[in-house]
Amino acid sequence: MAHFMPFEQAIAAFEPALPLAVGFSGGADSTALLVACAERWPGQVRAFHVHHGLQAAADDFERHCVAVCEQIGVPLQSRRVDATHAPGESPESAARDARYASLLAMARMGTVQPPVQSIAIGHHADDQVETLLLALSRGAGLPGLSAMPAQTLRGGLMLHRPLLAVDAADIRRWLADRALPWIDDPSNTDTRFTRNRIRAVLLPALDQTFDQFRATLARSARHAAQAQALLDEFAALDLAQLGEPPSLVGLQALSKARQANVLRHWLQRAHGVAPSTAQLDQLQSQVAACTTRGHRIALKVAGGFVERRGSHLHWYNSAPSP
Numbered sequence: 001m002a003h004f005m006p007f008e009q010a011i012a013a014f015e016p017a018l019p020l021a022v023g024f025s026g027g028a029d030s031t032a033l034l035v036a037c038a039e040r041w042p043g044q045v046r047a048f049h050v051h052h053g054l055q056a057a058a059d060d061f062e063r064h065c066v067a068v069c070e071q072i073g074v075p076l077q078s079r080r081v082d083a084t085h086a087p088g089e090s091p092e093s094a095a096r097d098a099r100y101a102s103l104l105a106m107a108r109m110g111t112v113q114p115p116v117q118s119i120a121i122g123h124h125a126d127d128q129v130e131t132l133l134l135a136l137s138r139g140a141g142l143p144g145l146s147a148m149p150a151q152t153l154r155g156g157l158m159l160h161r162p163l164l165a166v167d168a169a170d171i172r173r174w175l176a177d178r179a180l181p182w183i184d185d186p187s188n189t190d191t192r193f194t195r196n197r198i199r200a201v202l203l204p205a206l207d208q209t210f211d212q213f214r215a216t217l218a219r220s221a222r223h224a225a226q227a228q229a230l231l232d233e234f235a236a237l238d239l240a241q242l243g244e245p246p247s248l249v250g251l252q253a254l255s256k257a258r259q260a261n262v263l264r265h266w267l268q269r270a271h272g273v274a275p276s277t278a279q280l281d282q283l284q285s286q287v288a289a290c291t292t293r294g295h296r297i298a299l300k301v302a303g304g305f306v307e308r309r310g311s312h313l314h315w316y317n318s319a320p321s322p
Contacts, residue, residue, distance in 0.1 A: 004125060004215055005165040007174045011036045014162040017117035018044040023103055024076070025049065026064045028182040029122035032171045033163060035180060037120065038074050046116065050102045051080040052095055057186065064183050077106045092193060104155040118158040123148055125214045126168045130198050132221050137194070139277075146225035147218075165218065234258075235265030244270060245312045251287050259284060271315050273302030287313075 005013075014037075022034040024047040038045045049065045051058050062078055069076040081098045107116040128147050135144035151160045163171065175182060191197045206213045239262055242250040246266055251259050260280055267273050275283065279301045286297045290308065297308035304317035 004167040004170065007032065007036070007163070007166050007170050010162050010166045011040060014120070014160065016120060016160050016162075017158065019046065019114060019116050020044060021046045021048045021077075021103070021107055021116045021119045023048055023050070023099070023119060023121045024065055024069075025122075025185070026061050026068065026183045027122070027185060028172050028175055029124055029127075029163065029168070031068065031180060031182040032175050033120060033122040034068075034074065035072055035178075036174075038072055045074055047074050047076045048103050048106045048119070049076060049078040050099045051078055052098065061183060061185070064181075068181070077109070079106050092195060100154065100159075103159075104157060107157055108155075116157070118160060120160045120162060122163055122171075123161045124163045124166050124168050124171060125218055126199070126203065128164050128221060129203070129214050129217045130195050132217050133198050133202065134195060142224050142228040142231065143274075145221065146228050147221035149225065165215070167214065231261055232265060235262045236269075238262040239266055239269075243312070245309075245314050247312050248287060248290050248308070249311065251313070252290075256284060259287070267302065267306075267315060271302075271304070271317075273304065273315070275301045 011033075018041055020037060020041065022030065022037055022045060024030045024034050026049075034045070034047055047065065047069050049062060051062050065078070066076060079102045081102050103119055107119060131147040132145060135147065138144065148161055148164065150162070150164055151158055153159070187193075188196060189200070191200055210216070238254065238258065239246065242262065244266065246262065251262070254262065263280060263283065264275065267275060279299070283297075283299055283301060283306055286299060289295065290297060295308070297306065297313065299306050301315065304315055306313055306315050308314075
């Protein structure tokens with residue numbers, strides 16, 4: 001049976017490059033992470049707070065974070081962002097992207113020396129399960145089912161999530177034992193957001209049905225991440241044989257599954273884009289049909305276009321030439 005890792009054990013196992021910045025919202029998870037890291041590495045930890053400006057309480061959140069950091073003797077940097085979403089864009093995605101961009105921007109500001117070497121975020125086991133369930137609800141493939149990685153490189157900095165195997169209740173117990181204050185974001189109970197509906201409705205139902213489901217689903221996410229890593233390695237070997245950009249003849253010699261894998265890998269690695277399932281299916285159909293010199297390929301893929309140029313495929317972020 002899968003089990004959680006105690007909060008203090010997770011902190012003891014955490015070995016980031018120092019100095020370390022902790023993304024600090026003032027909530028329970030980031031408060032516990034900040035305090036525990038500051039105790040473990042005195043003078044080597046800073047707090048980064050992102051003021052989203054999406055609700056009236058945002059100013060109160062910032063004031064709370066200032067007070068906590070003064071109490072524990074940790075320097076705080078705060079950055080205000082416009083996290084409003086564009087038409088058709090998920091509000092949650094827009095806020096998340098703005099938050100990560102702000103954390104990286106604060107790390108690069110260089111107002112405090114030595115510069116930050118890594119960033120830690122307080123995502124825990126419940127967050128991991130919610131992310132996996134969201135991915136399942138959207139029909140995601142292995143990248144989505146891998147949920148959140150324990151560490152990932154963003155903008156040249158390592159981003160760590162050391163609490164992914166820690167139960168949210170254990171984090172709050174740790175805070176309560178130390179009489180440390182935190183704030184609860186009222187937007188977390190707004191059931192207009194899918195993640196909040198999962199938290200309020202689905203997780204309690206799963207709690208009643210499956211013992212240790214959080215740890216078990218988190219293990220499934222790790223298995224998916226391992227499988228995706230193998231697919232990435234395999235795709236890199238195929239792409240080395242096909243060349244960059246990939247040759248049509250080489251692509252046609254691959255099985256359909258292997259061809260899809262290398263096309264996704266090429267688009268993500270070389271251009272940072274991910275095709276939808278429908279776009280990839282259409283692209284593969286065109287690759288299969290491309291048996292004459294005059295066959296033209298010009299397909300919308302992600303935010304740009306895949307075009308045939310001679311014997312190879314190319315991707316452009318603008319419309320193809322006529």
